[in-house]
Amino acid sequence: MGMKILVAEDEPLLRRLIQIRLEKDGYEILTAKNGHEAIEVITKTDDIDLIVTDILMPFMTGLELVSILKSMNKTIPIIVLSSMSVEKTVLEAFRLGANDFITKPFSPNELAARVKRVLEEVGNTTK
Amino acid sequence: MRNNTTLKGKFYLLYKQIECRKGFLKGVFIAAFILSLLFSLLHPSIVKGGVALKKHKVARKETLYSISTKYHVSVSEILKANNLNLSSKIDTGLLLIIPSTQPSNVDRGNTIIYHTVAKKETLFKIATKYGTTPNNIIQLNKLTGNNLEVGVTLIVGYKNNQITQPLNEAVVLPQKDNTGDGNSVSNTATEVADKIVGLGEPDKGKNRQVEEKDPNGGRTHEVKTRAPQDDPRNKKGEYRNLGDYFKYSSLPLLILRIGAILFILAIVIIAVVILTMRTNKTIDDNKKQQFDKFFQDLVAQIIFTDKENETDEFEEEFTHEQAKLIEEFEREFLTIPFFRQVAIDRLIEVYKSLSGLAAKRVENLYYEFDLVNDTLRKIKSARWEEKVRGIREVEQMHLRQAYKQVYGLINHPNEMLRYEAQLAVLSLRRARHLSFLEKLDTPLSAWQHMNLVAKLKKIPNYDVRNLNKLLDSPNPSVNVFAIRMIQDFNMVKNVPEVQRMLDHPNEDVKVAAIKTLSYLHNDKSILKLLSAYPGESERVQSEILKYIGVTGSGEHGGMLRQLIGSSNTNISHAAQEALALMSYQPLDELNLLLDSKTTESTKALPESGNI
Numbered sequence: 001m002g003m004k005i006l007v008a009e010d011e012p013l014l015r016r017l018i019q020i021r022l023e024k025d026g027y028e029i030l031t032a033k034n035g036h037e038a039i040e041v042i043t044k045t046d047d048i049d050l051i052v053t054d055i056l057m058p059f060m061t062g063l064e065l066v067s068i069l070k071s072m073n074k075t076i077p078i079i080v081l082s083s084m085s086v087e088k089t090v091l092e093a094f095r096l097g098a099n100d101f102i103t104k105p106f107s108p109n110e111l112a113a114r115v116k117r118v119l120e121e122v123g124n125t126t127k
Numbered sequence: 128m129r130n131n132t133t134l135k136g137k138f139y140l141l142y143k144q145i146e147c148r149k150g151f152l153k154g155v156f157i158a159a160f161i162l163s164l165l166f167s168l169l170h171p172s173i174v175k176g177g178v179a180l181k182k183h184k185v186a187r188k189e190t191l192y193s194i195s196t197k198y199h200v201s202v203s204e205i206l207k208a209n210n211l212n213l214s215s216k217i218d219t220g221l222l223l224i225i226p227s228t229q230p231s232n233v234d235r236g237n238t239i240i241y242h243t244v245a246k247k248e249t250l251f252k253i254a255t256k257y258g259t260t261p262n263n264i265i266q267l268n269k270l271t272g273n274n275l276e277v278g279v280t281l282i283v284g285y286k287n288n289q290i291t292q293p294l295n296e297a298v299v300l301p302q303k304d305n306t307g308d309g310n311s312v313s314n315t316a317t318e319v320a321d322k323i324v325g326l327g328e329p330d331k332g333k334n335r336q337v338e339e340k341d342p343n344g345g346r347t348h349e350v351k352t353r354a355p356q357d358d359p360r361n362k363k364g365e366y367r368n369l370g371d372y373f374k375y376s377s378l379p380l381l382i383l384r385i386g387a388i389l390f391i392l393a394i395v396i397i398a399v400v401i402l403t404m405r406t407n408k409t410i411d412d413n414k415k416q417q418f419d420k421f422f423q424d425l426v427a428q429i430i431f432t433d434k435e436n437e438t439d440e441f442e443e444e445f446t447h448e449q450a451k452l453i454e455e456f457e458r459e460f461l462t463i464p465f466f467r468q469v470a471i472d473r474l475i476e477v478y479k480s481l482s483g484l485a486a487k488r489v490e491n492l493y494y495e496f497d498l499v500n501d502t503l504r505k506i507k508s509a510r511w512e513e514k515v516r517g518i519r520e521v522e523q524m525h526l527r528q529a530y531k532q533v534y535g536l537i538n539h540p541n542e543m544l545r546y547e548a549q550l551a552v553l554s555l556r557r558a559r560h561l562s563f564l565e566k567l568d569t570p571l572s573a574w575q576h577m578n579l580v581a582k583l584k585k586i587p588n589y590d591v592r593n594l595n596k597l598l599d600s601p602n603p604s605v606n607v608f609a610i611r612m613i614q615d616f617n618m619v620k621n622v623p624e625v626q627r628m629l630d631h632p633n634e635d636v637k638v639a640a641i642k643t644l645s646y647l648h649n650d651k652s653i654l655k656l657l658s659a660y661p662g663e664s665e666r667v668q669s670e671i672l673k674y675i676g677v678t679g680s681g682e683h684g685g686m687l688r689q690l691i692g693s694s695n696t697n698i699s700h701a702a703q704e705a706l707a708l709m710s711y712q713p714l715d716e717l718n719l720l721l722d723s724k725t726t727e728s729t730k731a732l733p734e735s736g737n738i
């Protein structure tokens with residue numbers, strides 16, 4: 001596999017748990033504490049295959065991150081994590097270009113499954 | 128032991144700290160430098176020698192002595208200050224440094240020379256005698272004119288104790304008339320030097336009065352000296368000890384010096400404290416990093432354990448390896464209260480974000496680390512903010528065993544605390560989530576109402592049955608809450624109950640009921656409101672008019688038009704608003720009515736009771 005996934009989440013323990021869970025599936029994980037850091041990592045690393053981002057983060061929210069990536073013409077698939085399952089937020093995330101939306105609380109295994117599916121979908125469309 | 132912070136490590140950290148904080152240290156050093164400079168300026172020895180320096184350009188026919196008397200300093204002091212000796216040439220135009228001023232002459236144990244005025248003596252004569260000028264004597268004695276009275280004692284000059292100037296001798300240096308620019312005093316200076324050496328013994332004895340016979344007649348001059356042992360300072364002008372320094376130094380200067388010392392001390396202490404704190408912080412940060420790594424790996428290992436038998440997931444036991452890690456973690460970190468709290472916060476955050484088996488395992492860890500007792504202890508704490516923290520933890524970890532304790536706090540006098548307890552109770556309940564409000568006897572704010580509704584809506588399958596019981600509560604704010612809930616949750620079935628609340632004695636309850644009734648429209652409401660209108664207070668009447676505006680039909684338009692003319696401005700405004708709210712009412716008609724009201728303001732209008 002060896003696909004690169006960027007995990008942007010402000011809560012350190014959760015970030016680490018997501019990292020460890022996804023590493024178990026053989027992905028290479030990069031992490032960021034907030035949207036700013038995520039942008040930095042993305043500009044430095046070319047071959048990121050997927051971004052998993054929380055919505056509520058300091059300095060730059062997940063939704064801002066998604067819209068900035070869109071304006072940068074980055075076509076990296078994004079999975080948005082949020083504790084706000086408000087319809088408006090979900091729709092906004094999809095409108096901005098998110099590929100999937102996971103509501104907290106979530107099961108790490110569910111996240112892993114969705115990551116796998118999104119990567120497969122993107123792989124199929126690019127082929 | 129793992130991760131031991133050794134002394135060497137501490138020093139390394141301190142070094143790193145200093146390296147990182149170069150800017151900060153630079154600031155401290157600059158401040159210290161400026162302050163020491165300030166302090167040194169205030170030091171007595173420098174004050175003595177440096178502050179009062181003057182410059183003098185030697186004029187024609189001026190001698191070293193005339194200059195010395197002009198500035199009331201000794202010749203030797205001038206020579207010393209200018210790195211000259213008595214054989215040096217003092218040419219016209221030469222710039223001399225005059226080392227000291229008049230007051231310090233007296234201060235440093237110099238002798239004041241007095242002269243008692245004899246008959247026929249003039250200022251000029253006396254000045255010539257003492258090698259000074261009439262003006263100088265006038266200044267020294269603050270005289271107003273040239274007239275002198277016989278017998279008056281005048282200050283004519285100062286005599287240095289260390290190097291005594293001749294008094295009766297030819298004090299005026301012989302001046303060599305020279306047509307050239309330079310007035311050479313070299314020869315005469317040597318002569319004077321000899322004389323000075325001859326008379327060089329300082330006066331000894333205490334407050335001695337010297338009577339010296341003047342060869343010209345009955346003129347006397349008194350010389351009062353202060354004995355050297357009275358002077359608290361040594362020859363260099365420094366105080367012999369700190370006691371003398373504080374005793375003789377002038378008060379403002381003393382305050383300044385003490386202030387400067389205290390200031391420097393404070394700066395040094397602050398710098399030390401800041402450095403220590405920062406070093407400790409670095410050590411803490413280091414320990415925190417160790418904690419994070421250990422904790423994260425431990426939690427991950429426990430959460431992501433693959434169990435062969437998933438059926439016993441709720442009573443799962445830790446593996447031998449996990450148990451060992453847990454024990455080590457507890458020993459290393461959980462003996463420190465700070466890390467216990469961090470562990471609680473982190474686990475709660477993850478518990479909120481994860482679901483299913485992962486969440487259950489997080490909960491298990493919370494119990495395994497015995498953090499649940501920390502939370503329960505907080506609720507018992509005497510400090511309200513600690514209690515609030517405990518309540519939040521109870522709510523977030525769903526600790527149902529603490530329900531009773533939290534329930535006991537819903538009427539706490541501290542508003543923050545009781546609101547927090549109410550929210551926790553709401554989310555801990557399994558059914559009839561709002562029934563705890565039946566027991567509420569403290570007021571419920573609109574803000575808390577919003578919080579409760581928001582919290583309720585997050586609960587899956589929330590249960591809002593039996594709101595009628597809340598309508599019967601003796602607490603009016605709970606009645607208002609229930610009425611608004613009926614509106615928020617669109618409970619049309621409960622409208623008769625709300626109508627019943629129109630008979631409630633409390634105005635807030637009535638107003639809330641009218642508002643809710645205007646949302647949950649019912650034909651019977653308007654009749655009830657109209658019949659109640661006459662006996663109601665102004666506020667309730669206004670609310671009823673608003674109701675008519677929102678829900679009313681044309682048949683009540685006439686009533687509103689009449690009320691616009693009411694002598695009560697509030698009722699009149701409410702009627703205007705209501706008319707504006709009525710969709711059928713064109714705006715120009717309203718304006719017309721308003722115009723007619725202003726023109727017929729004196730016209731008698733029906734009282735509210737007549738409607």
